[in-house]
Amino acid sequence: MSAAMRTIEWDYEHNQLKMIDQRRLPTQLEIVSYTDYRQVAWAIREMVVRGAPAIGAAAAFGLALAAFQSKADDLQHLKNDLNLAAEELRSARPTAVNLSWAVARLMSVAADFSGSANDLRASLLREAQAVADEDVETNRRMAVFGADLIADGDTIIHHCNTGALATVDWGTALGVIRMAHEQGKRVHVLVDETRPRLQGSRLTAWELDQYGIPYDIIVDGAAGYFLRSGQAQKVLFGADRVAANGDVANKVGSYMLALAAHDNGVPVYSVFPASTVDLSITSGDEIPIEERSPGEVLDLQMHGERVAPLEATARNPAFDVTPGRLLTALITDRGVIYPPFELNLPQMIRGRE
Numbered sequence: 001m002s003a004a005m006r007t008i009e010w011d012y013e014h015n016q017l018k019m020i021d022q023r024r025l026p027t028q029l030e031i032v033s034y035t036d037y038r039q040v041a042w043a044i045r046e047m048v049v050r051g052a053p054a055i056g057a058a059a060a061f062g063l064a065l066a067a068f069q070s071k072a073d074d075l076q077h078l079k080n081d082l083n084l085a086a087e088e089l090r091s092a093r094p095t096a097v098n099l100s101w102a103v104a105r106l107m108s109v110a111a112d113f114s115g116s117a118n119d120l121r122a123s124l125l126r127e128a129q130a131v132a133d134e135d136v137e138t139n140r141r142m143a144v145f146g147a148d149l150i151a152d153g154d155t156i157i158h159h160c161n162t163g164a165l166a167t168v169d170w171g172t173a174l175g176v177i178r179m180a181h182e183q184g185k186r187v188h189v190l191v192d193e194t195r196p197r198l199q200g201s202r203l204t205a206w207e208l209d210q211y212g213i214p215y216d217i218i219v220d221g222a223a224g225y226f227l228r229s230g231q232a233q234k235v236l237f238g239a240d241r242v243a244a245n246g247d248v249a250n251k252v253g254s255y256m257l258a259l260a261a262h263d264n265g266v267p268v269y270s271v272f273p274a275s276t277v278d279l280s281i282t283s284g285d286e287i288p289i290e291e292r293s294p295g296e297v298l299d300l301q302m303h304g305e306r307v308a309p310l311e312a313t314a315r316n317p318a319f320d321v322t323p324g325r326l327l328t329a330l331i332t333d334r335g336v337i338y339p340p341f342e343l344n345l346p347q348m349i350r351g352r353e
Contacts, residue, residue, distance in 0.1 A: 051166020
């Protein structure tokens with residue numbers, strides 16, 4: 001990605017939302033535009049946009065879009081329309097807490113507003129833009145904190161996609177790797193394919209190509225081999241929701257990766273902004289896990305032929321939960337947090353609220 005490109009951006013000339021269609025990568029870089037908040041909700045569900053911070057920013061701009069769509073002339077009718085839009089956006093994907101956080105942030109602006117309907121529209125757009133701009137700066141801070149933990153010569157296993165594509169720009173876990181690379185550290189990345197949608201081989205590898213960072217794609221099941229044989233020194237992944245005790249919900253496969261790393265004494269780091277922490281949830285057992293269409297698993301083809309039998313069924317959880325006991329540290333925009341997470345994580349989050 002070029003330095004001037006963002007995953008999600010508001011078109012101020014036409015009052016519409018533009019984003020990279022991540023389903024088309026790596027073969028095609030396509031920018032799509034939306035003028036209806038229902039389209040934004042659809043784009044979140046269908047993974048046109050994905051990654052917890054990017055979903056949050058998309059939802060924020062989606063609410064701003066709903067305000068401009070509304071035909072309401074008076075404030076109360078506009079607020080009623082916003083309530084409907086907020087419900088649809090919140091339901092688009094249940095696991096990533098950034099989505100509900102961003103919607104709540106904009107709805108709090110609407111709840112306290114007492115000016116004209118047009119003034120509220122402008123205020124919501126300013127707030128959505130602030131969400132997007134803050135995400136970029138948040139990611140840069142995380143990258144600096146995390147890069148201090150990366151040694152020159154490290155080989156890092158990375159799961160899913162956590163780069164600029166998963167955020168507004170820069171990225172979380174991949175942003176840490178990018179910062180270490182830009183600091184002159186020689187890093188090599190082992191990129192989990194990340195089945196079933198292959199975010200690793202499609203998106204992370206594409207981003208690493210843009211940054212000139214050396215990598216190899218590996219199948220998800222090969223990570224244990226590289227960890228046991230001493231060929232990987234770190235494991236990094238992101239988070240879609242983090243419980244108060246440090247349990248992390250992330251792309252399915254993260255738990256197995258953390259188990260293998262822990263068994264071989266390899267440090268495991270989850271990288272996320274403070275907005276991903278849900279202090280209302282005491283443990284990962286309370287995090288709702290999205291189960292997606294079996295078709296994502298069953299429709300896989302090799303050499304033009306379907307892999308699974310036609311009568312096959314499948315289960316397709318999108319996320320799993322990695323217990324905090326398997327994590328070496330949590331890298332956030334407020335610093336690196338070490339165990340005991342049940343004490344240190346809430347303290348750091350509440351200390352800055």
